[in-house]
Amino acid sequence: MSEIKSVAIAGASGTLGPHVLKALIDAQFQVKVLARSKKPGEFDAGVNVVEVDFTSVESLTAALKGIDAVVSTVAGTAIKTQTVLIDAAAVAGVKRFIPSEYGSVTTNPKLEAFPLYENVFKIKHHLQEKANAGQLTWTVLACGAFLEFLFAPGEASLLDFTDRKATLLDEGDNRLSSTSLATAGKAIAGILKNLEATKNRVVKVSEVILTQNQLLKIAERLRPGDNWEISKVAASAVLKEGLDELSAGDFSSSAIFKVINGTGLAGETYGSAYDETDNELLGVKELTEEDLKKFVVEKLA
Incomplete structure (x- = not known):
């Protein structure tokens, strides 16, 4: 798999998003922020912000043309809407998708029985379906609380x-x-620099x-x-x-x-x-x- 050069991030203004954005920029990736609307002063002047309709595959596909990887840091009710973003990523030819999870949920199948975690598992299954079809690859970052x-x-x-x-x-x-927010951001950058070792699996850092x-x-x-x-x-x-x-x-x-x-x-x-982690691989x-x-x-x- 060829290296990742360009990355799009959804949810860059949230809790984790700013830390991921900084880590990606520091790691010399070309970063595009996907946003519902542009707000003056929300991001540094040099950040490339593109307005998108997160409910539209067409809108997202257009924004993701030429993008190598997508990182989602959306939260709350937006978790379940990631299916649209995943579908658009597949159409646009995105190589790697990192969904918004960042906890310990899909590390244990027992949690799938709880309605609170239902959407997180649905997103992971949706990604695996795309991977099985050869449309993209994925990585889930499990970093604990x-x-x-x-x-x-x-x-x-x-x-x-x-x-x-x-x-x-x-x-x-x-x-x-x-794991701290800043370190989680750095781990995401590490994933994108280690594509084969992190392909279609959950990686753990602690x-x-x-x-x-x-x-x-x-x-x-x-x-x-x-x-x-x-x-x-x-x-x-x-x-x-x-x-x-x-x-x-x-x-x-x-x-x-x-x-x-x-x-x-x-x-x-x-x-x-996590007694066994990917800390060394991702520089944590x-x-x-x-x-x-x-x-x-x-x-x-």
Whole structure:
């Protein structure tokens, strides 16, 4: 397979998108941003932004002519609409498609039974159909939970650093792979420089494998005078509660994160910790204990 020179990115203004855009530019790829509309100042002056209709194969095909690879970083309800982008990529002769997933979902087939993850699996199956027909190749990047989310206030955080509260799932020792947004971006650039080694498969990267107890111990060592309020809940109970709420029509972030946490922090049940990775292939370095301390110190301030 010939090398990748030109890359189109969808979702470049989202959470992960800017990091992917920077990594692709830094890696000397010719980058085209696909956007619903051009907004002044949204991207640097030198970035090539093209307006497209994401519901139209014709519009997207025209924008993808001459493009070697497509990277999607769309989020939320836009996940399921990637089928149109994939179809257009196939028609335009795109060589490699990287869909928006970036978690641990399709690394474990057990998760396909959950409605929350249904669209992610549909996209992967759609890509495989195109690959089987010889129309394009694909790579899914599994990078675990984004490190920034695990330390930020909110439902994705492993610990409540602000109020010094820790709700441990099971005993707090369930392992979870995590990667920063910037490193995920660099890993995507690495995929596009290693086409054969990453062809039609899930590649795994992990900067660090975390547990809640691990972070709690670091916090207690850094601030020995702080009193943490610690409670425990079964990961299976959190998952069931989230699934029940979704089944009842509650699609709030609370219900969604109960499912995410109930699967992601369920230990080996859903395989959220990567002991074998493609770190070396993609140039990803693991974080040290000192690196972790820096994250915790910032949150304890």
